[in-house]
Amino acid sequence: MAETRGKVIGVLTSGGDAPGMNAVLRAVVRVGIGMGARVFAIYEGYQGMVEGGDKIREMNTNDVGGIIQRGGTIIGTARSADFRTREGRLKAARNLILCGIDRLVVVGGDGSLTGANLFRQEWSGLVAELAATGQISEETAARHPYLGIVGLVGSIDNDFSGTDMTIGADTALHRITTALDQIGSTAASHQRTFVVEVMGRNCGYLALMSGLAGAAHWVFIPESPPDTDDWESLMCEVLAAGRKAGRRHSIVVIAEGARDRNGNPITSAQVCKVLEERLGEDVRATILGHIQRGGSPSAFDRWMSTLVGKAAVEELLNATPETEPQLIGIRYNRVTRLPLMECVQKTRSVTDAINKRNYELAMELRGGSFKEQFRNLRTLVRALPHPAPEGVRRLRLAILTDGAPAPGMNTAVRTAVRMAVDQGHSVLAVHNGFEGLIKGEFQEFSWMDVHGWGSMGGSQLGVSRKVPSGSEWYSIARTLESQNIEGLLVIGGWSAYEAAYKLYTQRDTFPAFNIPIICLPASIDNNLPGSELSIGADTALNSIVDALDKIKESAVATRRCFIVEVMGTYCGYLALMSGIASGAERVYLNEEGVKLADLEADLNYMIEDFKKGKRLALLIRNEKANPLYTTGFMSALFEEESNGLFDVREAILGHLQQGGNPSPFDRIQAVRLAARCVRFLSEEAEKRSSAGAFIGILGGSIQIHNMEDMWRMVDAAHTRQKEQWWLELRPLVRQLS
DSSP: OOOOTTOEEEEEEOSSOOTTHHHHHHHHHHHHHHTTOEEEEETTHHHHHHHOGGGEEEOOGGGGTTOTTOOSOTTOOOOOSGGGSHHHHHHHHHHHHHTTOOEEEEEEOHHHHHHHHHHHHHHHHHHHHHHHTTSSOHHHHHHOOOOEEEEEEBOTTOOOTTOSSOBTHHHHHHHHHHHHHHHHHHHHHHTOEEEEEEOOTTOOHHHHHHHHHTTOSEEEOTTSOOSSSOHHHHHHHHHHHHHHHTOSOEEEEEETTOBOTTSOBOOHHHHHHHHHHHHOOOEEEEEOGGGGTOSSOOHHHHHHHHHHHHHHHHHHHTOOTTOOOEEEEEETTEEEEEEHHHHHHHHHHHHHHHHTTOHHHHHHHHOHHHHHHHHHHHHHTOSSOOOOOTTSOOOEEEEEEESSOOTTHHHHHHHHHHHHHHTTOEEEEETTHHHHHHHTOEEEEOGGGGTTOTTOOSOTTOOOOOOOOTTHHHHHHHHHHHHTOOEEEEEESHHHHHHHHHHHHTTTTOGGGOSOEEEEEBOTTOOOTTOSSOBTHHHHHHHHHHHHHHHHHHHTTSSEEEEEEEOOTTOOHHHHHHHHHHTOSEEEOTTTOOOHHHHHHHHHHHHHHHHTTOOEEEEEEETTSOSSSOHHHHHHHHHHHTTTSSEEEEEEOGGGGTOSSOOHHHHHHHHHHHHHHHHHHHHHHHTTOOOEEEEEEETTEEEEEEGGGGGGGEEGGGTEESOOGGGGGTHHHHHHO
16 A cells, blocks of 8 residues: 555546535545545536636545535536636646645546546646746646546446446436336326436436336337337337227337437427327427436435545555556446546447447447346337247246335336236236245236336235245145146245245155246345345335435434434345445444444544534444344433433334335346346246246346255355345445544
């Protein structure tokens, strides 16, 4: 580790604002100071750098307190014409050097990051000119021989190469999906068609993913225009068929950069006109505009921005004159570092491919999951399934949801039903989980039976936590035989996995169990093997963070400590991630345990901080952190020992963490996993195999694991997986508090 004392960092936000920028600022300031550096905020982006003076201000830890939940950027952003000139960059270099700054964290889009790289390349010449003209001394010039640059992508468009998600994109997706849910209810009431235009420039990410999450009926994206020049007729045919099938409304999502195969723009006004004239429908247009960019950031944008902000500081403080500028991004929930300009060039290559109408290349450059989800969308937007393919055996597949309800279960069921029916299979829905399987509670589902399910929370099929035993296995075997079930999809949590595993191990006794079985992870606890994230965990995390924001607002008016208990059973995922996303001072996990000495140390820290003027302390406790040191015990202990310096309140969030409509992420991943599960069952049943499996997303890709490996991958005593990727983030809470 290089010596960091005396080093000075500047941080700026540039271009369009994005939710999560304040989380970056907070992380850069607190981690930088914690590592011995001085940190300056540059207000109003590059324009502030050119103007200098009070636009460049040194920050302390208190300056960034209470900002993690705020939208936009508190240090402002602007597009600077002055910085585009060498004269402007000369002024900027002088202003930075006067503050001792020769390391920059730049948060912005491709234009902002390209400008930063140009500034770095010119730095030595600019410094030499400043010294030659007497604006700085030769000694000062010698102390700043190079400019270190790290780039973070702040853009709701999610259009940048080198990172899975850009800062602000997840929040924008929340805004759009919420709008589509709300528009859908009013559209259905009046049997209207709505055309919704979303941002994204030349990237169709927001349109594609919100179309999936919001169950749109037609989507236009720049990367893959309609297959035919007469797209108007095709769209009208599909939407009219949907009305005939029983849909009361239609929603068309259009990316602002949408075009036809000849490169001509497709606008929302144009689509409205076509639908009105050809279908004679009542059509409304909604251009969401900057509502997509505003408001408090989502939980993901908070913790992800915190991670990359911390990594940016570490990268800068260890940089040398030979260090190539890096882009700090997030890939598969881990921080990555890639050459900045390489990422800029790859980003621009997608736009070049679109402009040259090489749409196949554009889709290829967007990546495998983008293409996969576009294929899923093309099936799900259909009014009715394809005609049953000839020569393919028609299978009878069963679907059930089990364990505790998790947001996203209905999305997974909707996807699985439609994907299976589209392939010509029949689908039997099992009500009330494994208990319903024992009792034979089946219902055959058609395409329209799951209409409107995509946005619903809970489980429309019902759940139970029953793990069959004894003669109940015989009842299940008879039910499977009588219904001629040839494949089983189990969507659920720990008890669902346990029941599926036991069913798998009973195959020697019950031949009816020799069918393909696959488990899809759906649990807010995020404790299931074989997947880094379970369906429902993101929704729960956002529910917790929303509640914590309100708790913080209520507590800051007085000097108060809040101890908040969150779910998770023995898995601390929700506790830790909500602690990072909310700016909590301390998180208590079962994985770490809690000792009396820990509580004493935490109490002493709080007493010291409250004496210095602190008004709020937020502590997050996993519900199973310790059987003796309960939330009530901790609250009483801290209250007693504070000697009136601060109040202590406890909050047990309870089942609000399980309720509500699923987040966009949970819907999108439910679609992706359910579609792959149906493919697995179809392929295995066609081979008449008896494969048992459980599915998940690891390292960004879907992986299917053999059922036999399940129990080797879990800590059964604590009902959680052995490998928990998020545990490595534990030091962040202390580092940033």
